[in-house]
Amino acid sequence: MSCLCEFEPTLLPVTDKKAGIDVGIKDLFVTSDGFKSGNPRHTAQHATKLAKYQRRLAKKKFGSKNRLKAKRNVARVHAKISDCRSDNLHKLSRKLINENQVVCAENLAVKNMIKNPTLAKHIADASWGEFTRQLEYKANWAGRTYVEIDRFFPSSKRCNGCGFVKANMPLDVRSWECPECGATHDRDVNAARNILAAGLAVLAFGENVSGDGISVSLSCSR
Template structure:
């Protein structure tokens, strides 16, 4: 066993301990599967119609953090104006620790949220289908709320991936070229691309009213069912090829 002590910018200390644990036992089968679409308005939209909300928390934390960071840069500017070294400015240092603590809090809350969510999915479903994240066009962006959300998405898929391996579940990543938001999940008719502003439409073939996100997550789930894929007969991650 090995222990490492870390000192953080927030003034907090942490100890990490490395040790061997017995192998994980696969969870009993539930014979249920789910499709998950990672969304903009909601964190995730499920093929059973449920939505996972997280936006309010992200936006609120981002706002607090942005405000604290602005205060920090004002104090930095003030120190420069007074020709003082920031290392000697008590006010600047105090604010710097405050920003670090806030950043830490955002990260902890996000981790907690994502761990609870992914564990719940793994417990409930044998097969979990998610869209490849590149679909969302994750670009380097400077908006804090968006950055937090993007980090959350990749962390979400990462956690699902290793937990699926641990507990004998199957995680299916749907290829990014799969037109999950263009197909009608009822009849399979392809209506073509729609601007993001269109949240709901009526299928021109079967006349079902479709909710953009729920429709996409149902297609993500169906994408796994109708497409032949390189299946790993035991457990783990399967990449779909289209």
């Protein structure tokens, strides 16, 4: 069932809180203040039931009523996964918008990333594109500011304290120590803080701000 309605969005009270978010697979997002959302992994939760109904469907005769029933069972599991994922994303995006005046994130090319056969299933389940879409329109509704920075900005490799940038940072490195200032960084929290700093620079200096050859831009503001 689908319902269509009209409403007037209510602007939220202005707050001085700001957040940078780094999206991921282990945690759907990590904020610049250290909050880690976790990842319920809805597809994995229902994988056993889905596989069972898919096996039953594969054994049914084409055009039979039993095949139609089996097909409906598979569709119900897919719908359950989709509904659970959507509900979780709405709750998380609403929490971020309610609590922060400015939310900064990376402009990721999810369609390109999902071509990786190893991570494709996990990236699809995380739904980063839908999550950032929700942040954008909810920010507009609430009078908040949502900023996207360039995906090539070295948020994970840059020390948020002194600005030192490492030459490379493999995905399996989850924490590292800056050789310049000696600070120890959690990879995701450090990235979120750099994303916040870059996003605030966009707001302060305009549409195009460059750092180390990387440009960041304002995606949505109100």
